[in-house]
Amino acid sequence: MPECLSGSVGLRYNYFPRAGLSARTEGNATRGGGKGEGMQITVTQVAENRRRHKPKSGETLGFGNHFSDHMFLMDYSQGTGWRDARIVPYGPLSLAPSAMVLHYGQEIFEGLKAYYARDGAVCLFRPDRNAERLNRSAARMCLPEIPVEDQLAALRALVRLDREWIPRDEGASLYIRPTMIATEAGLGVRSSAEVLFFIITGPVGAYYARGFDPVRILVEERYVRAARGGVGEAKTGGNYAASLLAAKNAKAQGFDQVLWLDAERRCFVEEVGTMNIFFVLRGELVTPPLSGSILAGVTRDTVLTLAREWKIPVAERPVEIDEVLKGAADGTLSEAFGSGTAAVISPVGSFSCRGQEVQVKGGRTGELSLRLFREITKIQYGEIEDRHRWIHRVE
Numbered sequence: 001m002p003e004c005l006s007g008s009v010g011l012r013y014n015y016f017p018r019a020g021l022s023a024r025t026e027g028n029a030t031r032g033g034g035k036g037e038g039m040q041i042t043v044t045q046v047a048e049n050r051r052r053h054k055p056k057s058g059e060t061l062g063f064g065n066h067f068s069d070h071m072f073l074m075d076y077s078q079g080t081g082w083r084d085a086r087i088v089p090y091g092p093l094s095l096a097p098s099a100m101v102l103h104y105g106q107e108i109f110e111g112l113k114a115y116y117a118r119d120g121a122v123c124l125f126r127p128d129r130n131a132e133r134l135n136r137s138a139a140r141m142c143l144p145e146i147p148v149e150d151q152l153a154a155l156r157a158l159v160r161l162d163r164e165w166i167p168r169d170e171g172a173s174l175y176i177r178p179t180m181i182a183t184e185a186g187l188g189v190r191s192s193a194e195v196l197f198f199i200i201t202g203p204v205g206a207y208y209a210r211g212f213d214p215v216r217i218l219v220e221e222r223y224v225r226a227a228r229g230g231v232g233e234a235k236t237g238g239n240y241a242a243s244l245l246a247a248k249n250a251k252a253q254g255f256d257q258v259l260w261l262d263a264e265r266r267c268f269v270e271e272v273g274t275m276n277i278f279f280v281l282r283g284e285l286v287t288p289p290l291s292g293s294i295l296a297g298v299t300r301d302t303v304l305t306l307a308r309e310w311k312i313p314v315a316e317r318p319v320e321i322d323e324v325l326k327g328a329a330d331g332t333l334s335e336a337f338g339s340g341t342a343a344v345i346s347p348v349g350s351f352s353c354r355g356q357e358v359q360v361k362g363g364r365t366g367e368l369s370l371r372l373f374r375e376i377t378k379i380q381y382g383e384i385e386d387r388h389r390w391i392h393r394v395e
């Protein structure tokens with residue numbers, strides 16, 4: 001039984017994700033028997049008087065400051081697999097101090113958003129891509145995979161239950177953070193036989209509350225984020241820990257983010273902060289290829305798909321930092337921007353390298369950056385047709 005707050009109401013759902021149906025049942029939830037039935041999720045709702053503080057409309061939300069009433073949990077043991085899918089009140093986890101994740105960093109996560117579309121429907125943007133990527137990250141980090149349909153069922157059930165937490169302010173959304181951690185108690189260095197998967201959510205504000213302003217970027221030549229053969233292509237916490245010092249130094253010098261270069265030669269561009277990077281060079285949209293040290297962003301894929309449809313020449317190829325700096329100086333680089341779920345598109349105004357700062361297009365936001373930002377957010381909010389079936393409605 002999941003731990004729950006006293007006085008909470010127990011509800012049990014039978015959940016049939018493949019059929020897109022859910023049915024509430026009384027009595028004990030047992031492990032789903034038949035194939036194709038999907039997993040069953042036990043729901044323990046938070047008591048009315050234990051509801052968390054919900055920020056008011058118009059309140060500055062920021063990012064990652066508020067968490068909604070419930071969370072999804074599921075346990076895994078080697079040999080028996082996943083069990084006990086459940087939604088319970090948001091609260092602390094109980095973990096042995098020797099839990100392997102705390103010592104050896106065996107952890108992965110995802111990030112996506114739920115929001116109200118124009119017509120009032122609750123939507124997710126390409127959640128299947130996040131689920132597939134979680135499984136790729138899991139494979140790299142020796143963690144167990146979860147069927148994509150089960151991940152989607154968990155997301156839908158949780159978002160549906162906490163849909164009142166989705167902010168209705170323009171550009172605001174409910175950020176969703178699926179996470180998997182190694183929970184086996186023990187200090188032996190090996191992959192954990194016990195694993196916890198959880199999903200938490202929380203309202204976040206519009207990224208561009210103060211406008212679509214280009215950012216100042218510092219080219220990082222000393223530290224690297226990831227090396228080929230390492231774990232750069234997995235969405236794992238260690239990559240973020242590895243990036244903190246460089247980001248802190250850059251901020252202290254007045255920059256917004258760092259541009260990461262390749263680990264071997266500090267010659268090729270990799271990513272910008274925690275986003276994928278794009279350049280418009282001589283009219284061609286260029287981004288570094290997925291060579292092993294770069295994260296395969298869902299937004300990156302969305303940008304590439306749209307640009308190809310718009311008949312813009314596109315290349316996934318190595319980009320030398322010198323080409324970028326020269327291009328900014330002589331005008332052959334007309335735009336640069338980062339892509340990621342949080343910001344969607346983040347225009348780059350300047351690059352600074354070895355004490356020299358060069359502006360991109362006079363530090364103004366580029367045309368393509370703006371066009372992509374508008375198109376993607378319009379698709380997300382149901383203002384234009386979703387030709388690619390990227391939107392998943394949470395019924």
Ligand SMILES: *Cc1c(COP(=O)(O)O)cnc(C)c1O
Nearest residue numbers: 274275276295297298299340341
């Ligand atoms: C999550 C992430 C991205 C962006 O991926 P999206 O799926 O577009 O949000 C880019 N780089 C890194 C390092 C990331 O962790």
